[in-house]
């Protein structure tokens with residue numbers, strides 16, 4: 001019998017490796033393991049490349065059906081008539097090219113599991129045919145007048161679409177969703193489990209037979225990247241690196257440009273955030289509503305604001321006081337006796353900001369314009 005490129009038939013006595021120790025992944029794996037034992041229908045959701053296939057195989061391999069076939073059929077990108085024949089089979093002569101009877105994926109999966117991937121891409125007509133099968137358990141091959149047989153299959157479906165939203169738009173049948181979505185497994189995107197990145201890298205390296213080490217900076221970039229293509233994108237990056245780098249650690253310059261660039265964007269976001277925290281603190285202090293030692297200092301000690309936030313606040317003060325720490329003290333409503341205390345506190349936490357660049361003389365040398373005398377208080 002000719003096999004379709006869309007099908008995949010295999011028995012899985014061994015469970016696939018699902019890497020991930022983040023709470024979200026552990027939860028998803030524990031749900032999968034729990035439902036595997038029963039015949040209950042499972043809908044796996046998650047963005048592209050998160051590992052929905054891996055979960056479908058995990059469920060099959062941990063079920064009593066593990067020595068029976070696992071048949072995967074991708075419902076996307078396949079013409080409706082072909083999909084119907086793939087799923088239900090056809091009888092000889094039912095359409096041009098149907099030279100002999102062909103059994104469909106449901107019959108191939110008899111006693112095992114069928115994995116309907118990208119089920120959100122099924123046309124409404126196909127949804128109706130699938131629903132009829134789910135309701136009656138009877139298979140009708142394309143071109144046949146009567147149901148041919150009954151099969152015993154466990155149905156696992158997957159989609160990266162929001163099927164509920166599709167139902168609301170009339171694109172997906174409510175009654176079909178109700179049937180296939182008995183248990184839901186939501187596979188979280190990789191950016192929500194960045195702690196899994198190092199272990200996934202180890203696993204993916206072993207899979208492609210490569211050995212890599214990473215500099216701290218490169219690993220930090222990989223962990224902080226948002227991975228829109230999820231584990232599949234990480235897999236592609238690792239495969240590329242294995243062929244490019246050997247005998248030395250992977251450095252940031254070896255990584256794809258978009259990973260490095262997005263980190264720069266992230267740094268800008270952080271800088272903006274810092275600026276806005278510093279601006280709020282600065283306004284609070286200069287409007288008199290806040291006091292440095294009573295309000296800002298405790299925020300810093302309890303780590304509600306970071307050293308970078310504090311430095312940014314001091315920088316604002318220095319910019320306003322023309323580079324004078326005594327001016328900052330006045331501006332932030334402290335006593336002049338606090339001069340030493342402030343400088344010691346900042347030095348102890350590595351938050352001392354060099355005041356020279358804020359002094360008028362430097363600016364004058366830069367621009368040879370008139371001196372801003374107003375805040376030129378000696379520091």
Ligand SMILES: Nc1ncnc2c1ncn2[C@@H]1O[C@H](COP(=O)(O)OP(=O)(O)OP(=O)(O)O)[C@@H](O)[C@H]1O
Nearest residue numbers: 017018019020047048049050051052053054231232
């Ligand atoms: N938790 C994981 N542990 C190990 N490998 C994983 C994991 N998640 C995904 N992978 C690997 O990443 C690749 C992509 O995973 P998979 O094909 O299951 O994603 P998907 O969600 O089905 O993607 P799509 O939506 O594009 O169909 C595969 O090679 C898979 O083996």
Ligand SMILES: [Mg+2]
Nearest residue numbers: 052053117158
């Ligand atoms: Mg998939």
